[in-house]
Amino acid sequence: MAGIYIHVPFCKKKCLYCDFYSIGTSSKISQYPILIEKELSLRKNFIANQRIDTIYFGGGTPSQLEPLQIDYMLKSISKEFYISHDTEITIEVNPDDISEELLQGYRLAGVNRISIGIQSFIDDELLFLGRRHNAQAAEQSVILALNNGFKNISIDLIYGLPNSSIDSWRYSLEKAFSLNIKHLSCYHLTYEEGTVFGRRLKNKKIEEIDESISIQQFDLLRELSIKTGFTQYEISNLAKENYHSRHNTSYWQGISYLGLGPAAHSYNGDKREWNSSSYNDWAQGIESEKPALEYEILDEQTKFNELLLTHLRTIWGLNLLSLKKDFNKTLVNQMLKSAEPYLKTGKLSIVDDCLRIPSKYLFTSDGIIGELIQIDD
Ligand code: SF4
Known part of the structure; x- marks a missing residue:
């Protein structure tokens, strides 16, 4: 059993806290599925002869890709590996990219799980984080996904924001639990070097939240999740019964995965590989059939x-x-x-x-x- 992760590095706008590898949207997008297909054929032996249990389009912003592009990559994978109707196929989407057409197209391509980057249901917090969407678009995106046949919906929220309170966190959580979602990922805000927030913290333009409030917010998450029938199966991840993210769980259970795209990581039990975090180096490596990656043999x-x-x-x-x-x-x-x-x-x-x-x-x-x-x- 193994997984495939495809890193889609394109973002319309950089969020202020984010240190994931991403570049702007550009003409590169149209070539992307072809490069992924080539990379797959070059590196498929990393997880040779294994059944694919999960496929995950993460980012970046995968919802910058058209359904036909997702379809193209899924077909490329199915030429090399066995994908069953039971394979979990997830795409991360941004609320303001979602439309009925996009969702229908993803579903027709074979996507059966949507992970929506909501982060908060409060406008001021979304503005503070530098997100493109507002609270109304956040809620609408979940409703639209439900109305277009997605039963397995996950959303991401961020807690521990400066100036956030127990009540503001309660508001976002209650809103999340009131929607018919099956999975919730909640991450505490971190200040990574190289991000705008990292610099603002260093220059004392923002202050970290008091740890006691973070702990109370975490406790509230536990309390509300129990009341609403979610199980916290990992520090940041909660799910309704039978809706654990197979993709995330495979990381924690040491299952092999092949990561495609710039900055993607791969693991097969004995070796870790990580692709170059430069789009151009990665793309040239694929074109020249010498993938630009580093590796570590695990002792x-x-x-x-x-x-x-x-x-x-x-x-x-x-x-x-x-x-x-x-x-x-x-x-x-x-x-x-x-x-x-x-x-x-x-x-x-x-x-x-x-x-x-x-x-x-x-x-x-x-x-x-x-x-x-x-x-x-
Ligand atoms: S948080 Fe997501 S959408 Fe925002 S810059 Fe990072 S990868 Fe892009």
């Missing part, structure tokens, strides 16, 4: 640490029996020793041979996992 310790980083952020946790079977005793024992203080305070628990961070402590999971990571002296 045992790196694999072990990656397993901690991914599994402990989920409700499924880390299966200790598999860990003991797959890794050397010293690594496992050292990690369990580091876990002892957290097991005593309840910030870690062992249930059914799985090491887990109880959901109320997930917000602080980075700190806990950081203590368990094994680094050579």
Whole structure:
């Protein structure tokens, strides 16, 4: 079982907080599906002979592509791999790109899951983030997707905005839960170097939210999700029963995936590859049949640490029996020793041979996992 990720790097406008690789919309868009087809045929052996369980068009802004272009890439994939009617095929869309025609076209192409970049249902917050849409367009986009036959709809929200409050976060969450969505991804605002927000923070033009408010917003997310029948299956991801994102889950469960497009990453259990973050270098590499990418062969310790980083952020946790079977005793024992203080305070628990961070402590999971990571002296 494996996944395919296609990074669509085109954005009409750069959002102020965003550090995803993107470039403006340009004539490059028309050539994109052909380059992806070529890259696929050059790099398909990375996940050779595996059934494709998920295909994900992420970005950037995939909804800058026409349905025919999505159809072209899906057909290219199906020439190389087996795609069943059950394969999860997701496209990320921006609310103000959505139209009935676009949605119908994506559905006809085979897309069966839509992920809408809503971020907030409050106009002032959307303006602050530098988003192109307003709150009304956000709500309308979900309704339009539902009316055009998409049952599996996910939306993204951002919390922890400066000047946001518990009440403003409650408003966006209640609006989200009132719509017939099946999946919700909620990310805390981060200030990445190289972004406008990163610079504004450095120059003291904006201030980070007080951590106590962030924690209360996270707790509110947990409280409302339980009331509305969502399960928080990972620190930032919640879903109705049977609607976990297979794409995201495959990352956390160590399933192989092939990433296509500039800046896309790939993983197959033993090796990680990452494509050049320059569109031109990436495109030239594909044209000359020498993909512009770097790679890392994963040693045992790196694999072990990656397993901690991914599994402990989920409700499924880390299966200790598999860990003991797959890794050397010293690594496992050292990690369990580091876990002892957290097991005593309840910030870690062992249930059914799985090491887990109880959901109320997930917000602080980075700190806990950081203590368990094994680094050579
Ligand atoms: S947040 Fe999305 S739409 Fe905004 S710049 Fe980043 S990738 Fe583009």
